[in-house]
Amino acid sequence: MKNFDLIIIGAGAAGCIAAYFGAKKGFKVCLIDGKPRNKIGDKICGDGIGGQIFDFLKIPHPKKGEYLNVIDGAKLYPPDTRNSITIKDRSQAGYIIDRLAFGQRLVEDAVKVGAILYDQTHALSLIHSKGQISGVSIKSKTVDGDKLHANLVIDASGFHTQFRKQVDIPFLTKKIASTDYIVCYREILRLKNPIVVDQRYISIYMDNIRAPGGYIWNFPRNEYEVNLGFGITDKFKHHLLDYYKKYLYEPFIGNEPCTKITGGSGLVSVCKPLFTGVGNGILFAGDAAMQVNPITGGGLISSMQAGYYAVKAFEKANEVEIYDALGLWEYNLLCQKSIGAEFAALDLLRLAFQKWPNDFLNFTLENKLFTGDEISDITGTGEISLPFSSIIGKLIRGISKPRILLDLYYLRNQMQVIKSLYMRYPTIPAYLAQWVRQVETVYDNVRNRFK
Numbered sequence: 001m002k003n004f005d006l007i008i009i010g011a012g013a014a015g016c017i018a019a020y021f022g023a024k025k026g027f028k029v030c031l032i033d034g035k036p037r038n039k040i041g042d043k044i045c046g047d048g049i050g051g052q053i054f055d056f057l058k059i060p061h062p063k064k065g066e067y068l069n070v071i072d073g074a075k076l077y078p079p080d081t082r083n084s085i086t087i088k089d090r091s092q093a094g095y096i097i098d099r100l101a102f103g104q105r106l107v108e109d110a111v112k113v114g115a116i117l118y119d120q121t122h123a124l125s126l127i128h129s130k131g132q133i134s135g136v137s138i139k140s141k142t143v144d145g146d147k148l149h150a151n152l153v154i155d156a157s158g159f160h161t162q163f164r165k166q167v168d169i170p171f172l173t174k175k176i177a178s179t180d181y182i183v184c185y186r187e188i189l190r191l192k193n194p195i196v197v198d199q200r201y202i203s204i205y206m207d208n209i210r211a212p213g214g215y216i217w218n219f220p221r222n223e224y225e226v227n228l229g230f231g232i233t234d235k236f237k238h239h240l241l242d243y244y245k246k247y248l249y250e251p252f253i254g255n256e257p258c259t260k261i262t263g264g265s266g267l268v269s270v271c272k273p274l275f276t277g278v279g280n281g282i283l284f285a286g287d288a289a290m291q292v293n294p295i296t297g298g299g300l301i302s303s304m305q306a307g308y309y310a311v312k313a314f315e316k317a318n319e320v321e322i323y324d325a326l327g328l329w330e331y332n333l334l335c336q337k338s339i340g341a342e343f344a345a346l347d348l349l350r351l352a353f354q355k356w357p358n359d360f361l362n363f364t365l366e367n368k369l370f371t372g373d374e375i376s377d378i379t380g381t382g383e384i385s386l387p388f389s390s391i392i393g394k395l396i397r398g399i400s401k402p403r404i405l406l407d408l409y410y411l412r413n414q415m416q417v418i419k420s421l422y423m424r425y426p427t428i429p430a431y432l433a434q435w436v437r438q439v440e441t442v443y444d445n446v447r448n449r450f451k
């Protein structure tokens with residue numbers, strides 16, 4: 001029987017960072033992944049990552065080869081694409097990564113500090129004993145035995161996790177609603193002639209007709225290559241490839257000679273994270289905990305942050321050797337006051353934007369109801385902060401569509417309410433029910449307004 005302090009299911013961004021910090025702290029860590037080692041990190045993705053997470057975790061920034069392009073900021077386009085807003089600040093700057101090379105670096109870093117990697121190893125089910133998760137059953141091509149045991153199992157197995165369904169934790173979402181994720185498709189294309197867009201900027205196109213419920217992205221990888229993709233709500237998924245051809249390939253590439261390097265689809269949650277990410281002997285991190293920015297669909301940074309918080313919480317639980325939900329509660333406090341507060345606020349914005357007609361989006365961006373800095377603040381903090389001087393300007397520019405201003409004002413208030421609720425996340429599991437009711441009331445109000 002193999003015994004560990006931590007078993008981590010999934011060597012993605014969340015799992016590798018948890019394994020790295022866990023092993024660095026001296027814990028006996030087992031990291032398992034169904035993929036062969038040399039394929040870990042290979043994932044369908046937009047490949048954009050902000051640089052700040054590396055400073056936050058105090059780990060090296062990606063080096064050349066792990067990244068393909070350095071990004072200074074984003075250009076945000078309204079549906080009519082006539083003008084764009086440039087968003088440029090430290091929080092927007094980052095990299096377009098080579099997804100496989102970056103993933104390989106994360107897993108190598110974890111192994112170098114002592115994490116034990118079992119690749120080609122599938123976690124099949126959680127082992128329950130005396131009301132606690134005590135390990136996982138596995139099927140492996142690389143390791144003998146079919147069971148692994150640990151004080152804590154971290155589920156970092158991504159969007160398609162099967163493990164939330166295997167536990168009984170109050171207020172844990174077992175199955176994500178079809179309105180709470182988007183279906184994405186992207187291709188990586190190599191053009192014969194240099195691409196015309198400014199390579200230092202990623203481009204984002206908001207459009208509720210061409211990308212209903214999501215957005216279109218065009219991320220330059222280098223002078224000749226782009227990552228071109230989009231996300232749409234589940235109910236449009238049957239149109240995925242048609243839309244791609246009509247609304248992305250034809251307008252962006254047209255008759256330019258070009259080769260497809262790779263293409264594929266994936267799902268990403270665009271809602272608030274799980275109400276709780278811990279149970280007795282188990283913790284959920286990254287996509288498995290729905291920790292993805294609901295506006296941008298970016299989940300790499302938050303997954304890495306959550307992997308780090310998971311180890312911090314485990315350290316605390318380990319001091320008293322209590323690995324139940326209460327012992328691990330620190331994880332909820334760390335996550336909900338940072339990732340949770342920001343993403344729940346942005347989720348409210350998403351619920352409104354998904355219902356906004358294209359002309360509202362055109363009007364808001366064209367009349368500069370928000371500056372690039374303000375949008376950067378909103379997507380980076382989940383807060384619409386409106387100084388008095390800026391409100392006057394917005395009133396003047398937005399006077400012909402008062403409904404938009406009223407919507408924005410309403411949203412700003414609701415986003416503040418939800419953020420403050422998340423900052424007052426319950427200190428113990430017993431208070432969770434009351435808190436969830438308060439959160440759901442805010443959601444009901446916003447849903448009712450933006451029906």
Ligand SMILES: Cc1cc2nc3c(=O)[nH]c(=O)nc-3n(C[C@H](O)[C@H](O)[C@H](O)COP(=O)(O)OP(=O)(O)OC[C@H]3O[C@@H](n4cnc5c(N)ncnc54)[C@H](O)[C@@H]3O)c2cc1C
Binds near residue numbers: 041123158303
């Ligand atoms: C099309 C698309 C574009 C995106 N673009 C961006 C972007 O540009 N920037 C950004 O920040 N985010 C982006 N995201 C989101 C981002 O990719 C995810 O949020 C992030 O990768 C989540 O990391 P994770 O570690 O939680 O899960 P994952 O990266 O999904 O890792 C899960 C790992 O678990 C393994 N696994 C799964 N089940 C088992 C099992 N039973 N046993 C063993 N191993 C298992 C898998 O093999 C995998 O290696 C995008 C997502 C999609 C779908």
